[in-house]
Amino acid sequence: MQKKIIYLRDTDSAQQDRINDFYTLFSNELRDANLQEPVQLVKIADIGLYEKGITVKILPENIVYSGIKNTDVKRIVEETIKGNKIIKELLYEKKSKQMRAVLKNCGYIDPESLEDYIAAGGYKALIKVLLEMKPENVVEELKKSGLRGRGGAGYPTWMKWNFARGMNSPEKYVICNGDEGDPGAYMDRSVLEGDPHSVLEGMIIAGYTIGSSKGYFYIRAEYPLAVERVQKAIDQAVSAGLLGNNILGSNFNFELEIRLGAGAFVCGEETALIASIEGKRGTPHPRPPYPSVKGLWGKPTIINNVETLANIPKLIAGGGAKFASVGTEKSKGTKVFALTGKVKNSGLVEVPMGITLREIIFDIGGGILNNRAIKAVQTGGPSGGVIPQEFLDTPVDYENLSKLGSIMGSGGMIAIDETDCLVDLAKFYLKFCVDESCGKCAPCRLGGYQLLRILEKISEGNGELEDLNKLKKISYAMQKASLCGLGQSASNPVFSTIRYFEDEYKKHIVEKKCQAGKCKALIYFKIHPQKCKKCGLCMKNCPSSAILGSREAGYVIDPQKCIKCGVCFDVCKFKAVMKE
Template sequence: MAFRNYILVCGGTACESSRSDQIYQNLIEECKAQGIADEVQVVKTGCFGFCEQGPIVKILPEDSFYVKVTPEDAKELISEHVIKGREVTRLLYDKESSRKHAKVEDIKFYQKQFRIVLRNCGFIDPENIDEYIAREGYQGLEKALFEMTGEEIIEELKTAGLRGRGGAGFPTWMKWNFSRQVQNDTKYVVCNADEGDPGAYMDRSTCEGDPHSVLEAMTICGKTIGANQGFIYIRAEYPLAIHRLEIAMKQAREYGLLGKNILGSGFDFDIEIRLGAGAFVCGEETALLQSIEGKRGMPQPRPPFPAVKGLWGKPTVINNVETWANVPVILTKGGNWFNKIGTADSKGTKVFALTGKIRNSGLVEVPMGTTLREIIYDIGGGIAHDKKFKAVQTGGPSGGVITAENLDTPIDFGSLIRIGSMMGSGGMIVMDEDDCIVDVAKFYLNFSVDESCGKCAPCRIGGKSLCNILEKITAGNGTLKDLDTLANIGEAMKKGSLCALGQTTPNPVLSSIKHFKEEYLAHIVDKTCPSGKCKKLISYTINAEKCIGCTACARKCPVAAISGERKQVHVIDQSICIKCGVCMETCKFGAVEIH
């Protein structure tokens, strides 16, 4: 049935937290109230990616892109746009200050993106299998079942050059081939959806917006290696993603695309969901397998690798969500098509969660080889509030800081490692001039220490030792020798830790010392924090020449640390001051200064 208008409402977690579900319901109710319910289809999609502007509503066929919509706007959108054919100008995305209206293809946030993994997110109802099928869904599985042998599927992946998107970048075809070559009656396929990096939500959004792409890819892998059972390991903190995966699995079974005798091919394959408890270390594949088996999630020595001896001692292929989402497209469009995208050693695209001090935060998918500058300034719109760029952290707590001099580095597996960072799973956090690099390193280190399983001494002891030293430096008690100690412990952890968590824990510290040594020296030698973030190294004072004695700061101070008569210069008692900064925020005359 053809509709006059299609209204797409973002149904990702971020927009749902801003009441997009109520927007969706209000639009449906308003269509009924206006008697046009049979002419308009309202669809709840996955994430559009442009999270900074959410909740987002897109109306077709005009392709009008409405941003920061509220439930109260539903009535106007229906009465003005749908019924009268007049766009609601105030809600349209403001591409330029001189131009209110912008179609999606005109918006800079999307212009340099190329969507493969996110191809269906924001376009289809993730809870409707028919919409996935309408966009070439399950065509790759059909080819795998009836037109290709296991060897041919692996050769197609080899031609494509797909590498794992979970962080290590291991060739996908090679991992599948290892498992295929092992002679064993039982094999397994596992999806790692245990995304735990601070600020990262690429895999969660893919599961929410396009769950069938993951199911299709895992089934293709099962056919390729001779496995009949798959597991999706996803953290329980992702209820919407879990809900949509469960719906997708139910629908796929009803359509004969999952379960016994898939599409009459004689091949059996089914998938179960296993919930993780939020342990970051369970993102490591051997720890993940331990958790699925019902054991404590702790990394195991390798070899043997899971592809040869994994879940319950059987050959197991593990890939993360983003890697799986590429597979159906490769089989449908061909490995040569995929191989033409990206760089010589990094094919295809990469999805990043662009967050931090950036104007346009959100999910970004770009061809490999796109530079950091293009992502941050062309797609992200530059630094928020016209602040100065300081650094960008890629790879989450496992990565390193990248400075302005390396902004023109192309994003691929090798280039990021060469400048002291890594691709990781795709977190990208931007920092500005107000961020203290030592404090940032301490934040990531605290995260990694908290998430360590404690199994091996280099990670358990080394991580805590690094933390203690950084705490000492930010408190003004550091010494120059501490810098050497940080470097020595960090290098020992990289060489001696059992798994990648411990091996990469020192990265934020080591890279920040390399690029921002002067900031460490300021904390150690001058006993100051240039960014004013480390409370024990700063003090608030009142400039006598600017203070007019209005008493506003004294009235707002939560600990009564400010004294002074009306129309007289006020004074801050440093022994009482908790350095909350309320006085500086309150003063309208710039009299409160930080030192």
């Protein structure tokens, strides 16, 4: 019998109990059927699906069953493993609106095997480039493809490469930006962990094109597995002659090295990243000169995001025109998003540019948790903005998102529902940027702090209408005067929440009310006397003895003593505790 692998994963929970039970069930069934030898059973940490119950993936057929129960195990072993038959009712329906290009290999090949990558068509593009193409042809192909940087700003990749190519310097550098610091995004991690060779191949091609012989991977130290796998991939590529001197018999030499980030969001900014690789504090420099003129150690340097580089091999192998056949007029290809927040199926999705936000959130993401109403979508992380639900039918591309006051960013996409407070959300992002501001320029260092203080004032119920103008003014000053992208965009969450949800701010300021019930100073807990069953559970659990009363008389909350921790609200089984 052909060898098979069964991957097992509990997509509801990271805890091991349930999956261990299923592991035992499967191994018992396999033992009874005498199939332990040819079938390998593996518990894996991520199967690409979330909140779909116990999920198994059977290789090499690549059959995915989700939501399986104890009683299904026997059937799966007998019918699918033994009988090679697909059980239709267990089959996981593919999310049809996705289009996997960058993530094509992730989860399908062994990321630690060079052979697997080559068998999946890997390094074909590199061979083509080295044997058949001149650097200018590569640039030409990129230009045709319309590929734009996936890290945030969306700068055309061919222009970046072409600038560096045109520089007359014996030393040039290629840097892969894997410092994915945007909270709520993990696309780059998945690519580096799931398909490291594709990024390597992109970097080698970049090196050839601009005439560089040295490249650096800059990866967050918080991603140890990604670091390990990239190092392994580099070692494999060196021994296979894909890195080093005279690659594949050509006269092109290229080497790669990993440098670790150390937890600084600002290092995602090009010039700060360069400073960090040089072993210094990651503070940005004014541009120009751009890195493609004067970058790492003063030499011409290109910096590309992980996802951009992972696009390169497929783009070259298939041709620029084919790449450009997907997407909108000015944004081509696919984009990976980390869809999180209040959606039912959170996870990584890869979609063609031009798909609408609604399709991503409802058709792929399955809609909002607990079927609540959607309020807005946040894209671009701390540098992005919110897009209210009335614009959900906007096709996603660089231009449209920026018209709406947000950005594509690196690909975080967060669904916000009616129970989220946008003042609080703006505060959350701003706190992040204030923490992460490097402190070099005043607009970012001081502006961010002042914005945060005003927001805190509003959420504590001390806001004045004049504060809204102050917020807008400071935001504008930060956008215009900050030194780097972090400062220029740090006020975006404030700007865009005021733009679309000024009413919500005004409610906080004038009526001193937080509808979502997030801003603690503005909410009060009350016990509804009719709904209360006088069980006393709230009083028992109250940490500040703020609940008075008895089983006979019922209970009330003393607002003076209440610390608004919400324990009573959580423990009440009869929904008698109300938040106002």
